[in-house]
Amino acid sequence: MRSARLIVPTLLLGAAVSGCAAPSAPAGSASETRSWTQITQEATGQTVDLWMYGGDQQGNAYVDDVLTPAAAELGVTLRRVPVADTTDAMTRILAERQAGTQDGAVDLVWVNGDSFATGKQADAWRCGWSSVLPNMTYVAPDDALVTEDFGTSVDGCESPWHKAQFTLVYDSARVPVPPTTIDGVLEWAQANPGRFTYPAPPDFTGSVFVRQVFYSTAGGADQIPAQFDQAAYDALTPGLWDALDDVAPSLWREGRTYPSDSVALDRLYADGEVDMTMTYGPATLTQLVADGTFPATTRVLALDEGTIGNASFLAIPSSAGDPEGAMVVADLALSPEQQAIKADPDTWGQFTVLDTSLLSATDQARFDDLPVSTVVPPYDVLSRDANPELASSWVSRLDDGWRRTVLGSGS
Numbered sequence: 504m505r506s507a508r509l510i511v512p513t514l515l516l517g518a519a520v521s522g523c524a525a526p527s528a529p530a531g532s533a534s535e536t537r538s539w540t541q542i543t544q545e546a547t548g549q550t551v552d553l554w555m556y557g558g559d560q561q562g563n564a565y566v567d568d569v570l571t572p573a574a575a576e577l578g579v580t581l582r583r584v585p586v587a588d589t590t591d592a593m594t595r596i597l598a599e600r601q602a603g604t605q606d607g608a609v610d611l612v613w614v615n616g617d618s619f620a621t622g623k624q625a626d627a628w629r630c631g632w633s634s635v636l637p638n639m640t641y642v643a644p645d646d647a648l649v650t651e652d653f654g655t656s657v658d659g660c661e662s663p664w665h666k667a668q669f670t671l672v673y674d675s676a677r678v679p680v681p682p683t684t685i686d687g688v689l690e691w692a693q694a695n696p697g698r699f700t701y702p703a704p705p706d707f708t709g710s711v712f713v714r715q716v717f718y719s720t721a722g723g724a725d726q727i728p729a730q731f732d733q734a735a736y737d738a739l740t741p742g743l744w745d746a747l748d749d750v751a752p753s754l755w756r757e758g759r760t761y762p763s764d765s766v767a768l769d770r771l772y773a774d775g776e777v778d779m780t781m782t783y784g785p786a787t788l789t790q791l792v793a794d795g796t797f798p799a800t801t802r803v804l805a806l807d808e809g810t811i812g813n814a815s816f817l818a819i820p821s822s823a824g825d826p827e828g829a830m831v832v833a834d835l836a837l838s839p840e841q842q843a844i845k846a847d848p849d850t851w852g853q854f855t856v857l858d859t860s861l862l863s864a865t866d867q868a869r870f871d872d873l874p875v876s877t878v879v880p881p882y883d884v885l886s887r888d889a890n891p892e893l894a895s896s897w898v899s900r901l902d903d904g905w906r907r908t909v910l911g912s913g914s
Contacts, residue, residue: 534631534659542635542827547578549828553817554592555613557585558766561787565851569844573835579828584609588705589618596820600627607822611829613664614818615707616653620895622818623655629819630660632830638837641866643858647891648814654729654894661816662833665845665853668885669711669811670785671804672797677778683807685719688779689746693753698778700755700762700771703910704902708765708781711811713905714893717743719808724890731896740901744908751909761910773797779804783813785885786852789876793848803879809888814856843869854882 535542551574557563566583574581586592592612599607614622622628633639642649642663649663650656671688673681677698682691692699702709718724720742728735751758755777762768765782772780773796782788791797817836819829835841839862842855859870879885893901 535635542830546827546831549825550580551610551825551828551832552582552584553611554584554586554609561851565845574832577831579831581832589615593618596627599822604822606824609820610823610825612818614816617895617898619652620655627821628660629821629826630658633662634659636834638834641857641861653892661818663856664815664817666814666856667783669783671781673779673804674798674800675802676800681804685716689750692750696753697755702764702768703761704905706764710902713901720746730894747909785879788878789848792878809890812886812889813892839866847873
């Protein structure tokens with residue numbers, strides 16, 4: 504049953520992309536020629552359906568309690584549509600595109616790199632719009648994290664939302680001498696049976712953990728071509744599968760099952776069933792410790808080789824029924840005020856995509872005044888020696904390779 508659940512979304516997406524070979528819906532515009540004033544006038548009264556992962560309670564609260572009221576002040580109604588996985592949104596978008604729908608159910612998506620690449624291949628995104636957002640003025644144009652999404656050029660088809668840094672987390676009361684490398688983490692797991700696990704790919708947190716191990720077993724990120732290469736895959740992945748196979752019997756429940764996502768892993772950590780967890784959004788840890796969800800002895804695990812960093816994006820489908828409203832919401836989400844509120848650990852705790860040196864003194868102060876965490880180092884420290892993301896074509900193949908090679912190896 505578990506294997507079937509992992510495979511089905513990929514098959515659906517593959518069929519949908521294939522079905523878009525002869526698109527019947529209008530393609531996304533290549534450039535936006537309207538003035539921002541005209542766009543905001545057309546957005547007034549529109550209702551924007553934002554499809555996003557619904558398992559992050561802080562993220563849900565931020566959208567419902569902060570972003571939605573602010574959008575209403577601009578004359579746009581924002582509705583959050585929770586999904587279990589971004590592929591749910593992609594399946595709907597590609598089906599509507601194939602059917603020629605021009606007033607689709609999805610106006611805006613918190614999209615991941617794999618789904619963005621899939622949609623771009625199918626010409627399913629509206630493009631050329633994000634560069635006209637007024638608040639893009641505060642994003643550094645040469646920031647590689649916001650010009651490419653998992654190896655796919657953004658090309659104005661997405662608006663950056665926040666930055667992420669993969670981070671391992673441990674309870675210092677139970678792990679007094681933490682490992683400092685990924686190889687050391689796997690050795691620690693084998694020396695402490697049942698006290699470590701990771702979410703099952705294609706969950707995005709489990710997937711990035713596998714890529715982080717891949718970097719380690721390959722001898723570093725610079726040993727792997729950024730774009731998928733079959734010869735490199737054949738030469739380098741046996742070491743990855745061997746490492747994960749070796750550690751599997753020492754994982755939680757002897758590797759017979761894996762947490763379905765990061766929320767499930769966090770629950771195991773909070774309940775004391777495992778001693779480590781992992782996240783793409785470490786800034787959220789501060790609040791999780793403050794409200795007692797995680798133990799006060801929670802600490803970030805610093806790795807000598809660095810960790811993978813990327814950015815989150817918002818995308819507008821070419822079939823969106825209210826694209827002007829979606830642009831207004833995307834611009835609002837990018838504003839210094841919203842970025843600072845979202846960066847506050849008491850709200851959501853997500854790292855800003857803005858270059859704060861480009862802000863006014865007043866807006867810089869919004870970020871300077873954010874509380875200093877005793878749990879999480881500042882972003883510039885966390886992102887030091889950050890590893891680049893692999894292209895999405897690597898991600899899908901590694902996720903599939905994990906399912907075929909590692910899943911069930913601990914039983």
